[in-house]
Amino acid sequence: MTSRELAAMMKESPADCHRTLVREYGRYVYAIVYNKLRGCGTKEDIEECVSDVFAALFMKCQFDLSSENDIKSLIGTIAQRKAIDSFRSLCAKEKHITDTDEDDMREIVSDFSVDERVDRSELRRVLLDKIDELGEPDSTILIQKFYYNKDSNEIARSVSMTAGAVRQRCARAMSKLRAKLVEVGIQG
């Protein structure tokens, strides 16, 4: 969607424009917010933050879209900022603040038993590569099960399989993934 299309929609009907934005970008915003809050927030905290993102976007639509060419990028930036604000506030509330990112990284790197020089970003890339190597639908099943915390019935609907087949594929795919991680020096 371009800013011109968005401005035209806002002129026609702000309420319809808001609905379209949530329908079109809801999943995108949810994924960004979820990535930041999955370890410290509840489902309600995540929805609260997603709605903060859209409220901020509606304000932007109401007053100033003239400088925005790429709406998706604008939404991504708002989502990142709001997710970080929400993460800080939730951590402070729960007294979970765990020093700096570097300390965090050392802990995770040590959990994975990999060379300390490998940074977290590289570790993420390697893990995603290894998951992708499993092919579809296994990569989607693993990500939805262990990262997005979906149950077998929910995953079954999204990959058009039975819940039993999802459970079976999931167990096999996880064993394959562990073997692949061991090959690259990550002891899962």
Added chain:
Amino acid sequence: MKDKEIFDILENAENESMERLIDKCPEIPDEQLDRILAMSEKKFRDKMAAQERTER
């Protein structure tokens, strides 16, 4: 390490990794999107009202 713990490393992803995770994000059910829309509209109306009060 438990299966789920391996995936904790995917938190705080940036650019390319984030895009890959977005691609695998499950569809959000309509009722959840409706709830999010209602919450967003309320926050938006509150922000607008606050802004009008400051401008007065």
